[in-house]
Amino acid sequence: MVLIQPRLWRPVSQLSSRSHTFGRACSCASARTRAVSSRHGSETRYIASGSLDTDGSASTLGLGSYVALWFGTSCVFNILNKLTLNIFPMPLFLSTWQLIASSTFMIMLWTLGLHPKPKLPKRFLFHLLPVAFFHTVGHVAACVSFNMMAVSFTHVVKVCSYTSAHPQKP
Amino acid sequence: MSLLPFCEAAELTRDIVCSYSGEVASSLVCIILGVLVAAHQEVTFSWIGTGYAMASNLGMVLRGLYSRRCLQGFEGMDGINLFGLISLSSLIFCIPLSLLFESHAWPQAASAAVAALGSEAAMWQLLVAGGVFYHLYNQLSYMVLYQGISPVTFSVGNTMKRVAIIVTSVALFKNPVSLLSWVGSAAAVFGTYWYSAAAWRVRQQLAQ
Numbered sequence: 001m002v003l004i005q006p007r008l009w010r011p012v013s014q015l016s017s018r019s020h021t022f023g024r025a026c027s028c029a030s031a032r033t034r035a036v037s038s039r040h041g042s043e044t045r046y047i048a049s050g051s052l053d054t055d056g057s058a059s060t061l062g063l064g065s066y067v068a069l070w071f072g073t074s075c076v077f078n079i080l081n082k083l084t085l086n087i088f089p090m091p092l093f094l095s096t097w098q099l100i101a102s103s104t105f106m107i108m109l110w111t112l113g114l115h116p117k118p119k120l121p122k123r124f125l126f127h128l129l130p131v132a133f134f135h136t137v138g139h140v141a142a143c144v145s146f147n148m149m150a151v152s153f154t155h156v157v158k159v160c161s162y163t164s165a166h167p168q169k170p
Numbered sequence: 171m172s173l174l175p176f177c178e179a180a181e182l183t184r185d186i187v188c189s190y191s192g193e194v195a196s197s198l199v200c201i202i203l204g205v206l207v208a209a210h211q212e213v214t215f216s217w218i219g220t221g222y223a224m225a226s227n228l229g230m231v232l233r234g235l236y237s238r239r240c241l242q243g244f245e246g247m248d249g250i251n252l253f254g255l256i257s258l259s260s261l262i263f264c265i266p267l268s269l270l271f272e273s274h275a276w277p278q279a280a281s282a283a284v285a286a287l288g289s290e291a292a293m294w295q296l297l298v299a300g301g302v303f304y305h306l307y308n309q310l311s312y313m314v315l316y317q318g319i320s321p322v323t324f325s326v327g328n329t330m331k332r333v334a335i336i337v338t339s340v341a342l343f344k345n346p347v348s349l350l351s352w353v354g355s356a357a358a359v360f361g362t363y364w365y366s367a368a369a370w371r372v373r374q375q376l377a378q
Contacts, residue, residue, distance in 0.1 A: 139260070148216055160358060
């Protein structure tokens with residue numbers, strides 16, 4: 001079974017001009033996922049869904065704007081984090097707080113139906129716990145490091161992990 | 171918890187690093203020298219802090235290794251869902267850790283912070299903004315990934331993102347960074363790209 005990266009988020013250019021909203025992208029994506037799963041019954045296959053734009057430049061603009069937003073929000077986050085650490089030097093509290101924030105957002109997305117909920121068989125938790133442990137170590141250690149040293153130097157050290165640490169399909 | 175992914179990665183790394191590839195060796199030397207030079211010039215440098223940063227690297231790499239198994243064969247499991255589940259289950263480890271090691275200092279630090287900011291509302295605003303942007307930047311990184319770019323391109327983008335963070339933080343916090351420090355940081359970034367290209371080539375050779 002060949003597993004290809006599911007394209008759950010269509011490029012911005014494929015959405016109608018009026019609704020570049022989060023919710024619209026998610027509901028279109030979830031509809032497509034449901035159609036795919038129902039066609040193949042119990043065996044779930046992830047198919048590279050969504051045809052690419054014939055006009056390459058429009059999807060490049062979409063990718064460019066996502067990348068720009070990604071860079072922008074990362075910079076803002078790091079600056080806010082350091083500002084908070086400067087006046088409230090409690091890195092363990094802050095890292096826990098950030099994880100709570102992320103969890104709250106995702107629970108909100110799942111309950112409002114803006115993103116398809118994952119199905120969790122029992123053995124999944126067994127696979128998830130070591131991942132969660134290493135994520136905790138990575139996140140908390142980074143926050144402690146930001147507290148102790150300048151943000152720029154910590155990032156110079158972090159640049160050295162070239163391996164894409166993003167959870168994604170191989 | 172199986173040690174298999176860790177052993178496989180360790181073996182592969184050993185094969186790459188111990189291969190008699192001049193490129194791999196040079197790129198590693200470039201990274202190490204770059205970081206050392208940047209560290210030497212860094213006013214706020216501390217060994218413990220650097221140790222924590224390296225631990226963070228290790229943690230994230232191991233997370234990436236183990237998370238690939240989580241994505242195989244589970245219905246509805248994509249990157250951002252997995253990230254949400256990881257965040258939720260990380261709280262199992264994080265909440266006890268922070269309560270155990272830091273909670274004694276919270277009241278005093280909180281009142282000092284409120285005094286520094288002027289009002290409790292400002293403190294909450296700062297915290298909420300931090301949380302919102304933390305989630306947003308992770309969400310956007312998955313949205314970038316889903317545009318269909320390859321993992322290698324994404325890694326390049328990730329490194330460039332760190333460069334952007336370094337530049338903006340130096341610009342805004344105005345921490346003293348000498349020219350030699352910039353040279354060292356640039357060498358570390360360049361060495362990282364060089365190592366990933368060289369390691370890829372060695373991997374291709376080993377696969378034959």
